[in-house]
Structure formats: C-alpha cells, structure tokens
Amino acid sequence: MILMSNNKILRIAATGDSFIATRLSSYANPRFLKLVEIIRSADVRFTNCEVLINDFKGYPAVQSGGTYAGNESYIADELKWMGFNMVSRANNHAMDYREIGLIETSKNLDRVGIVHAGVGMNLGEAREPKYLETPSGRVALISAASSFPMEARAGEARPDIQGRPGLNPLRYTVTIEVPEDAFKNLINIAKVMGLEVKEDSEEIRILGQKFKKSTKYEVKYEINKLDLEGNLKAIRDARRMADYVIFSMHSHERGRTLEESAPFIEEFARKCIDEGVDVFIGHGPHILRGIEIYKGKPIFYSLGNFIFQNDLIRKQPADLYERYGLKWDATPADLYDARERGTPESMVMGFKWFTDKQEYWESILAYITIEDTRLREIKIYPVDLCQSMNRANRGKPILATGEKAKKILTDMEKLSQKYGTKIKIIDEVGYVEL
Secondary structure: OOOOOOOOEEEEEEEEEEEOOOOHHHOOOHHHHHHHHHHHOOOEEEEEEOOOOOOOOOOOOOOOOOOOOOOOOHHHHHHHHHOOOEEEOOOOOOOOOHHHHHHHHHHHHHHHOOEEEOEEOOHHHHHOOEEEEEOOEEEEEEEEEOOOOHHHEOEOOEOOEOOEOEEOEOOEEEEEEEOHHHHHHHHHHHHHOOOOOOOOOOEEEEOOEEEEEOOOOEEEEEEOHHHHHHHHHHHHHHHHHOOEEEEEEEOOOEOOOOOOEOHHHHHHHHHHHHHOOOEEEEEOOOOEOOEEEEOOEEEEOOEOEEEEOOOOOOOOOHHHHHHOOOOOOOOHHHHHHHHHHOOHHHOOOOOOOOOOOHHHHEEEEEEEEEEOOEEEEEEEEEEEOOOOOOOOOOOOOEEOOHHHHHHHHHHHHHHHHHHOOOEEEEOOEEEEOO
C-alpha cells in the first residue's frame, strides 16, 4: 500500500521589473524559451508590471516615473503567454497616464486573468491584498512603493467624498545630520534664500529637505506611521485569508552605495516578515541587491530588471521631448538617442541613461520552494539582458551561461554576504544555503 503525503508544496518563480514593449512570444532564442519554461513550471509566477497596458489612453501626467510607460493592450497577452499569473503594480509608472491609464491597465490584466495588486480607485483598493488560487493553496499579494511622483499616491475615501486613484505608498522622511560648522553654512544659505531662521536653530528646512545639527554626517530615515501601520494591517488581514502571503516593494532608495538598500527598507522588510509575510520581493533600482533569510523567510532586496525595453515605447508625450531639448518634430527614436547620449542639450549632463552600465543588464530569476509553511529551497537562475545588442533586441531576457552566469551568481553571493547569506553555485545555478 502506498501512503500519499499530505504535504503542500508551493513553487514560486519571482522576477523583478518587467518593462515590456514588444511581442516576446515571437522571440525564438532557446535560452529565452528556457526561462519561459522555468516560469511556467511554478505555481506562482510573479513579476513587477512596470508598464501601463492602456493603448495610450488617458492624459499624460505632469511628472512621470521617467519614461512614460504607455503600451498596447496586447502586452497583457504577452505577460500571460510567458506564464505570469501575479503582478505588482505599485511603482513609479503606475500613474503615468493618470486614472484612465490605471483603469485600462486593470481591464486588460483582468481580461487575461492575471492577479494584480498595488493600485486602485482609492487607498483602500490600492492597499488591499489580492488572491491567487493554486493547487497548493491560496496566495495573497500586497504591493507597495516608496519611490513615486507624489501625485501618484492613492487617497483615502471618506463617507462624504470619494478617494483618489493611485498606488499604495510607503512614504518616509529624510533627516540629514551635519556637524556644527556645516550647519552654520546651511543657516547662511537659508538667509541668502530669504528664509527666516534663528541663529540658535537646531534644525532647518531648505527646499523641503530637513537638516539637523549633530556631531557627524549621517542620513536618517523615518517611515510614515500611517503607511507603515496600513501596510502591516493589510498583511495581518491577508495572513488570515490565505495560506501564503507575498509582499512586493518597489524602491529606488539606496544605502551608502547603489547596491545597498536604504536602511528603512531593510527595517520594513523585517517588520513584514514579523507580521506574517512568507516572501518579500523587492525591485525598483534596476540592479541586483542582496538576499536575506530572516526568521526562515526570504527577503529579496532587489531582483533587478527582468525585461528592459523602456526605449522601445512607441509614443511619448511632449513633456519628455521638452526635457531633452527636442522640438515638436522629433520622433521617439530621436528622443531615445538624446537620452542615451547624455549630451548638454538633453538637460541631464553626464548621465547616459541605463545603456552604459553592465549592472542594469544582469539579473536573476528566483525559484522558491515552500513545503507546508517551511522554506525548502531557493534556486537562483542567472539572466542576461543582452546589453551589447541594438535597441530592438537588448532588454530581452535569456538564461545566462558560461562566464556571464558565473559572474552574475558570484555577484549575488557578494551582495548577500552582508546578510550572512551563502550561495552555492552548481551547474550555472545558484542555491541559497538555508
């Protein structure tokens, strides 16, 4: 007689930012198709949907997340074809085409049956967990962002007035502490600007930034208490309504280096685990950051880019052309050329967008196995986004091999060392030691 195990095994394929702009279903590269095969093999197939799927409907926002991320409706079908069944939407592009762009994207994701979280017609909708039913159990997703244009923040509804469409925020304040001599210089600057300050002030604000007198230079972050408690409550609710809880965090903020998360993100991630999150998935800075195993649960501080085609978006509003010093007859190709050059006329001197740094074009796919409620395995598949190819072809992910695979996995191990995480490399796949 064979006894069947009642153990539930949940497999999660997690990727970072998907800035998709083309029909990838026609891409026949075997190493791309291998990635698709890996994604499709999981119960939960997650990515951050960094684009709008709105057929360019809606009025462009005054301030975008960078590139205005409008797109055709077939992008939803492409994500579905790749296997994705769960996406986060709280990111700095969520309101690039304001509320109509938000609504149209929701319609298209609903049309293809992809669970999505992180935005809504008010704060309650944006913050609420969304649920995916799998053979291994019910999985909740909560999606939040700390990096976004301020007008993208969803607003609370009241009994007497509607809320505001937008994303689920995690706001924070920054205090820059400086030594006494530097603080005196700041007071003098404030006076020149016509600001009213007292000579014996212990702290001042200049252009919205708070400075505080101290004995050393230090940057301190404080999470907004309302956003902190609101997101933790959403986790507690999801914990009672699902078998597993995933939290998605879109954050550009950095620590002392670009490869380090801001301290408040690390603090928040651990609080999320304390409240009942099973997997914390970070993305946003467009590069990889380390992995932490906290109380037996994985925290991915950034999975980097997974699809990066932000210079293939077919249409851009006049505001973006103006920013780069281009006239009305310029085309999207002209715009993306100017942005890559980083020339003086582009008004962003010295910055060649993302094309000149290798780190933006190296990524991973994390494959997480949970048995019952215990973390059993994390595989790290290295991903190459083909930086050296032309604009039409770079940004498409393929499974990295050879020296490229070794470099990506070795880099991940180094990034994770600060958290005490070790990664063993076997046959071009990383295995996180648990």
